Each structure stands twice: as structure tokens, then as C-alpha cells.
Amino acid sequence: MIDKVFDWLDARTNYREILAPVRNRVLPHGPSWWFTSGSCLLWVFVIELVTGFLLMMTYSPSTNSAWASVHFIEQSSAGAFIRGVHYFASHTLIILFGFHVVRVLIAGAFRAPRELIWITGLFLFPLILMLAITGNPLSAGQHGMAQIEVEGNIIGSTPVIGPILQRILIGGDEVGHLTLTHLHFLHVALLPFLVIGLLVLHVTQVYKHGITNDNIGETSQPAMPYWPYQTIRNMTVLAIVVGTIAGLAWTRGAPLDAPADPNLSLMPRPEWYFRCLFELRRYFTGEWEFVATLIIPLTVMLFLLSLPAIDRVFPRRASLVLRSLIVVALVGSWAGLTWMSYATDWHDAEYLASESDSSDLADRARELADHQQIPPEGAAALLHADPKTQGPLLFARHCASCHSHVDPQGKGIAAAEPSAPNLFGFGTTTWIEGMLDPERIASVHYLGKTELAEGEMVSKMQEMFDGVEGDELTKLREQLHKVARTLSAEAALPAQSEGDKQDADVIASGAKLLAGKLHCIDCHHFREQGELGTAPDLDGYGSRAWLLGMISDPQEKRFYPDDHNDRMPSFAKDQQHPDRNLLNPRELQLLVDWLRGEWYVPSASTTLESPATPIPEMAER
Numbered sequence: 001m002i003d004k005v006f007d008w009l010d011a012r013t014n015y016r017e018i019l020a021p022v023r024n025r026v027l028p029h030g031p032s033w034w035f036t037s038g039s040c041l042l043w044v045f046v047i048e049l050v051t052g053f054l055l056m057m058t059y060s061p062s063t064n065s066a067w068a069s070v071h072f073i074e075q076s077s078a079g080a081f082i083r084g085v086h087y088f089a090s091h092t093l094i095i096l097f098g099f100h101v102v103r104v105l106i107a108g109a110f111r112a113p114r115e116l117i118w119i120t121g122l123f124l125f126p127l128i129l130m131l132a133i134t135g136n137p138l139s140a141g142q143h144g145m146a147q148i149e150v151e152g153n154i155i156g157s158t159p160v161i162g163p164i165l166q167r168i169l170i171g172g173d174e175v176g177h178l179t180l181t182h183l184h185f186l187h188v189a190l191l192p193f194l195v196i197g198l199l200v201l202h203v204t205q206v207y208k209h210g211i212t213n214d215n216i217g218e219t220s221q222p223a224m225p226y227w228p229y230q231t232i233r234n235m236t237v238l239a240i241v242v243g244t245i246a247g248l249a250w251t252r253g254a255p256l257d258a259p260a261d262p263n264l265s266l267m268p269r270p271e272w273y274f275r276c277l278f279e280l281r282r283y284f285t286g287e288w289e290f291v292a293t294l295i296i297p298l299t300v301m302l303f304l305l306s307l308p309a310i311d312r313v314f315p316r317r318a319s320l321v322l323r324s325l326i327v328v329a330l331v332g333s334w335a336g337l338t339w340m341s342y343a344t345d346w347h348d349a350e351y352l353a354s355e356s357d358s359s360d361l362a363d364r365a366r367e368l369a370d371h372q373q374i375p376p377e378g379a380a381a382l383l384h385a386d387p388k389t390q391g392p393l394l395f396a397r398h399c400a401s402c403h404s405h406v407d408p409q410g411k412g413i414a415a416a417e418p419s420a421p422n423l424f425g426f427g428t429t430t431w432i433e434g435m436l437d438p439e440r441i442a443s444v445h446y447l448g449k450t451e452l453a454e455g456e457m458v459s460k461m462q463e464m465f466d467g468v469e470g471d472e473l474t475k476l477r478e479q480l481h482k483v484a485r486t487l488s489a490e491a492a493l494p495a496q497s498e499g500d501k502q503d504a505d506v507i508a509s510g511a512k513l514l515a516g517k518l519h520c521i522d523c524h525h526f527r528e529q530g531e532l533g534t535a536p537d538l539d540g541y542g543s544r545a546w547l548l549g550m551i552s553d554p555q556e557k558r559f560y561p562d563d564h565n566d567r568m569p570s571f572a573k574d575q576q577h578p579d580r581n582l583l584n585p586r587e588l589q590l591l592v593d594w595l596r597g598e599w600y601v602p603s604a605s606t607t608l609e610s611p612a613t614p615i616p617e618m619a620e621r
Contacts, residue, residue, distance in 0.1 A: 391594020
């Protein structure tokens with residue numbers, strides 16, 4: 001019955017004659033594990049095509065939607081797995097192609113009549129690389145978009161045709177929306193069309209002329225049919241390769257960087273397979289850059305293309321030596337330059353810090369996207385509205401000329417020449433206790449570098465502790481701790497909300513000490529006691545409203561009016577014309593929320609990182 005079905009199909013399609021080259025294929029010297037690379041390459045490319053088509057069903061090539069569509073794909077295990085397979089298969093293609101070229105070189109499989117096999121294979125290699133290059137930025141991630149800009153500049157440095165090719169690649173003078181549409185067209189339409197066309201010619205020539213005409217990599221076995229002897233070897237290697245790809249896709253998955261944003265700093269690097277060119281550019285800078293990016297690669301390609309003609313003039317043994325030297329030179333140069341590039345970065349503290357920050361941003365972007373809907377203007381808007389992301393940028397830009405924000409381990413934003421308090425942990429009990437300590441208040445971490453170092457607050461704290469010892473010193477510190485808890489409760493920090501409820505009695509006791517025995521209201525205003533104008537208002541001290549007012553206009557009556565202010569500018573004084581201020585309302589709110597540790601944290605009870613951790617000098621006591 002089955003034979004009749006196949007006979008019926010053959011009568012109408014003539015499939016037996018079409019498949020005859022495959023069915024009747026013979027290996028003159030028997031099967032070999034060396035010959036598995038070509039078949040493995042072909043099937044990995046098929047896997048790449050299939051997974052690419054599946055991803056196209058959901059992907060949207062737009063700067064506003066690309067990252068969001070990829071994040072949506074990652075929300076399901078199946079989507080994440082398919083994307084992971086697509087990602088790791090692309091890298092596998094490049095590795096296998098390099099190995100395949102080396103095998104063909106050593107085996108001398110480029111000799112007549114197999115020149116077209118060699119030439120089409122060499123032309124396939126840059127096309128496979130271009131598939132990877134055009135695919136990397138499609139997620140609209142920070143690294144991918146930065147890489148394509150660097151790669152576009154490399155191409156643009158090529159004389160005459162470089163600028164034209166650069167515009168075709170990125171869609172204009174700079175990376176933007178058209179970049180993704182151009183890359184998407186190149187990645188899913190033009191390049192696959194060219195690759196498949198060359199593959200058809202390549203495979204046709206392989207079937208016509210066989211795999212090799214040298215005895216290297218072959219056995220002394222008699223001629224044997226391709227099926228099943230070589231096919232079994234091919235499928236065994238393919239199973240190992242596909243299993244490795246699947247394992248990496250399932251356990252690690254494809255990376256998803258933070259959404260591309262020109263305001264976020266990054267030190268872009270190309271993928272590992274282009275590191276050699278990146279390193280080579282270090283030696284040909286400026287107007288000579290095209291030597292590294294065009295002349296040398298083109299020379300290598302032309303030499304390899306002409307190898308069948310060059311090989312004819314060498315005796316068989318000399319040809320083997322030449323081919324071996326070519327392999328050593330190519331692999332050694334690529335590996336050496338690649339290693340040098342990575343080694344340089346491994347010792348570059350700035351680059352390592354940039355990569356760490358980039359990884360943190362990617363994690364943060366995914367957290368926010370998991371928590372809330374991505375706005376129509378794109379995923380980058382998630383980070384634009386995130387205090388944890390924007391706060392450090394705003395602080396570094398507007399505050400770090402005087403203030404530091406450094407934790408006890410020295411991590412954070414350090415002012416080049418600190419001349420104002422370290423604001424890490426501002427508003428917490430521990431931070432305020434430092435202000436109530438006679439040594440720490442006069443240190444560089446508080447008022448030591450300000451004009452207030454000679455002011456009443458510092459002198460009063462020193463007088464309060466002068467001559468106090470033993471039990472009296474212990475009692476005084478306990479009283480000041482209560483005052484610090486009271487003032488910290490005024491800040492209403494999200495990280496301390498539960499602690500403030502539990503310490504209600506301590507906070508109430510501190511309020512009495514502040515207004516009574518310790519005479520703080522002699523200078524400060526607190527809960528309708530004392531007057532404004534000589535020292536900062538302690539009502540709502542460190543709260544969101546207090547900080548907004550303090551940063552907006554520190555010379556306002558509630559804070560440091562007249563000659564009490566020490567150099568701090570007004571960042572948002574003009575409420576009627578916000579565009580004239582140093583900070584607009586959104587930036588001001590982001591900065592304040594960051595200082596208070598008020599941002600979204602998934603599955604966490606606190607929002608301020610180490611809110612009770614003392615700043616450096618406090619930790620010593």
C-alpha cells in the first residue's frame with residue numbers, strides 16, 4: 001500500500017529522479033567525522049530561519065515598540081526559549097563556519113573542479129556575519145544600538161562607498177527609527193535571500209563534485225554510500241550541537257539590555273567575532289582607520305579567493321605546508337587580536353564599571369516592564385520616569401560638584417572636591433545622629449568643608465559634649481538618639497514606616513526633648529514652637545515636601561535665608577516659568593524621590609538600599 005502511494009507521488013512529481021543525487025551519493029574514501037561540519041552548518045541555518053520566522057510573528061520593528069515586543073516574547077517560557085535558540089544558533093553558525101573553512105583549507109577541498117564550492121563558501125561567511133550584525137540591534141537594546149552605531153561608523157570610514165553603505169545600514173546620519181526598519185529588512189529579507197541563493201549553488205556544486213579531492217581527513221576504507229554511514233555521523237554531531245544550543249537557550253536565554261537611550265552612558269564594544277577588527281583599529285586611527293576596516297580584510301578575502309590558482313604552482317607536500325601556515329596565521333591573528341581586546345577591557349576599571357551599570361539598568365528595565373504597562377512612547381520612558389535610574393544622573397549633574405552620595409564601602413557618587421554633606425542615607429536616624437555628634441558634624445562628611453563649620457550648630461554640639469563623661473555621656477547620647485528618631489520620623493521615609501510605628505514612644509519622647517531640655521527650638525522651628533529665619537525648619541524635616549522646597553529655593557525663610565545659605569543655588573525657584581530653572585518639576589521630583597529611596601522594588605519591604613547603614617565616618621564609632 002505504501003509503495004503504491006510513493007509510486008503515485010513519483011508519477012506526478014518525479015521526486016525519485018530529483019532526489020537521485022542524494023539517494024545515490026557515494027563517498028569514494030568512506031565516511032569521516034571531518035565531513036560533518038557542512039551538514040551541521042546547513043541544519044543550524046535552517047533552525048535559525050525557522051526560529052526567526054516564529055519571532056517575526058510578535059516582533060515590531062520600531063523604536064517605540066521593538067524593546068516592548070521582545071520583552072513580551074520573553075514573558076512566556078516558549079518565547080524565551082525560541083529567542084534563546086535563535087540567539088545561540090547565530091553564534092554557533094559563525095563558530096561552525098570558521099571551523100568549516102579551516103577544514104576545507106587543510107583538506108585542499110578548493111582545488112579544481114571545486115573552485116565554485118570554495119568561492120561561494122567564502123562569500124557566505126561575510127553574509128552570515130552581516131546577519132548577526134543586523135540582528136543584534138533589533139531588540140532596540142542599549143548595547144545593540146550602540147554597536148550598530150560603532151559598526152556604521154567603521155563602514156562609513158571606507159573611502160567612496162563607505163558613507164553610502166552606512167546610510168543603507170542605519171537609515172540616515174544617525175541611529176534612530178529608520179535604523180530598525182532598515183536592519184529588519186536586511187535581516188529577514190535581503191540577506192536570507194542572498195544566503196539561500198548562494199547555498200543552493202554551493203550545495204549543488206558539493207553534490208556534483210563531492211566533498212574533497214585530498215586524502216586528509218579521509219579514511220582508507222573503500223567507497224561507501226553516504227546514507228546511512230555519513231548521515232549517522234552528521235546527525236550525531238548535529239544532535240550534540242543542537243542539544244548544546246537548546247541547553248544554553250533554556251538555562252541562560254538571550255540577553256535583553258536596557259532600552260536604548262542616548263542619555264545613558266555606555267562604552268560600546270562589538271560582539272566577540274568582531275573584536276579582532278576593533279583591536280586592529282587601535283593601530284590605524286584617524287584617516288588610516290580604513291586600513292584596518294577595509295584594506296586588511298579585503299586583502300585577506302582576495303587572497304583566499306585566489307587560493308585555488310595559487311595552489312596550482314605548488315607541489316602537493318608544499319601545498320599542505322602553505323595551507324597549514326595560512327590556517328595558523330588566520331586563526332592565530334584572530335585569536336591574538338581578540339584576546340588583546342578582551343585583556344585590555346579586563347584591566348579597564350571604567351569599562352568594567354560601565355558594564356556593571358549597564359547590567360543593572362537592564363535588570364531595572366525588565367523589573368519596571370514586568371510591573372507596569374510600557375507607555376506608547378517606548379520602553380525608554382520607563383527608565384526616564386524611574387527615580388532609581390534618573391536620580392544618580394541628576395545628582396551627578398547638579399549636586400556632585402559639592403555633595404557626595406557614597407556608602408560605607410566607598411561606592412556611589414563621589415564629589416571631586418567635597419565641600420558639603422555626604423547625602424547617602426539622608427533623613428535616616430543614623431544620618432541625623434551624625435549631625436548630632438560633635439566630631440562627625442565637623443567632619444568632611446557633614447559641615448566640615450562648609451562655612452557652617454564655624455557656625456552655631458557645630459559650636460553648640462561641641463559645647464553640649466564638653467566635659468560630659470561616664471553615665472552622663474551615655475544618657476546624653478540616648479537623648480540625642482531619641483531626637484534623631486523624632487526628626488527621622490518627620491521624613492516619613494518608606495523604608496522606615498514600620499519602624500516609626502514601633503518606636504512611637506521613643507519618637508514622642510524625642511519631640512519633648514527637642515522642644516524642651518535640649519533647647520533646639522532656640523534656633524529651629526518645630527511644631528508651632530520657635531521661629532523661622534535663623535536655622536532650617538524641623539517640621540517635616542527630610543520629608544518629600546521639605547526636600548522639594550529646600551532644593552527649589554534654599555534661601556526661602558524655612559531653610560537658610562539671607563546670609564545663612566552657603567553657596568547652594570536655587571534649582572527651581574521660578575514657579576511661574578519652570579523652563580528658566582535648573583531643574584524642571586519632573587527632574588526635581590525624581591531627584592527627591594531618589595534621595596529618599598522612594599522607588600519601586602519588586603517583592604521587597606524596603607525601598608532605600610541599606611537605609612540604616614552609617615556613612616563612612618559613622619561606621620568607625
